Structure formats: structure tokens, C-alpha cells
Amino acid sequence: MKKIRIIIYAAVAGCLIIAFTIWQLFFNPRHLPSGDYISQSTSPNGKYTVKIYQSNGGATTDFAIRGEVTYNNKTFNKTKNIYWNYPQEKASVKWINQDTVNISGHVLNVKKDTFDFRSENE
Incomplete structure (x- = not known):
């Protein structure tokens, strides 16, 4: 036994x-692949910066978009991937409030939310 x-x-x-x-x-x-830098947007209070990168998988795949948030702190800058979408070639970023951002129609709280197309059931 x-x-x-x-x-x-x-x-x-x-x-x-x-x-x-x-x-x-x-x-x-x-x-995630790093990709080519496209743009960035800083939150209204300056605590966060979202950078958008375009990833090119080669001739047989479409473009993908990766969004990375930087937590702007005087002692350290921590970054985290919060957005990964495929297929997508361009992205728009709009801040809704101090902690919430809209990336191409996906509303995310930068403190706790992420979007990854691989785990979405749309």
C-alpha cells in the first residue's frame, strides 16, 4: 500500500x-515577444505609463499588440505586461481615470487587470 x-x-x-x-x-x-515600440501614454496623475509595442511574427502570421505598464515610482520603476492581443496591427490608448486605461476597447485597471487573447472566451 x-x-x-x-x-x-x-x-x-x-x-x-x-x-x-x-x-x-x-x-x-x-x-511575450518584445516587439517594436509604437507609442506610450501616461496616466493623468503620472503614476503609470502604458507603452504599446507591435510584434511581427514573420511572413506567416499577423501582427500582435503588447501593452506594458510601468509603475512610475521614485525609488524603482516596475513594468508588467497587461495587454496581449492577436491579430491586431494598431492600438489606441485612452485613460479613463487615474488607474484605468482603455486599450483598443479593453478596459483595464492597471493595478490588477490584464488582457490576453489566449485566455479570453469571445
Whole structure:
């Protein structure tokens, strides 16, 4: 009975490691292509800056847009990917208030929200 439990634990651990590796390689927003800089927009209070990049996957794929927010702080500037959409060639950015931005029709709170076309059910 003890051998069976060890085998089950090893199988579950193996599945978790494989799932985590797949997520890291294909779905983690930190590993998105950098792309070519297009534009940027700073929040009304100056606390955040959203930069837009266009990613070109080559001759066989369309363009994609990546949005990155920079948390403007005097001691450090932290950046985070908050927007990833494919296919999309251009993007518009409008601030709704101090913490909320509209990127091409997707309203995001820059503190907590992200948009990734790969996980949307539209």
C-alpha cells in the first residue's frame, strides 16, 4: 500500500511539473515577444505609463499588440505586461481615470487587470 501511495504522489508531482513548464513556456505573459515600440501614454496623475509595442511574427502570421505598464515610482520603476492581443496591427490608448486605461476597447485597471487573447472566451 505504501508503494502505491509513493507512485501516486510521484505521478501527481510529475503532472504538476509538466503543467507548470507548459504554462511558463507558452502562456506566461512575462515571456511575450518584445516587439517594436509604437507609442506610450501616461496616466493623468503620472503614476503609470502604458507603452504599446507591435510584434511581427514573420511572413506567416499577423501582427500582435503588447501593452506594458510601468509603475512610475521614485525609488524603482516596475513594468508588467497587461495587454496581449492577436491579430491586431494598431492600438489606441485612452485613460479613463487615474488607474484605468482603455486599450483598443479593453478596459483595464492597471493595478490588477490584464488582457490576453489566449485566455479570453469571445
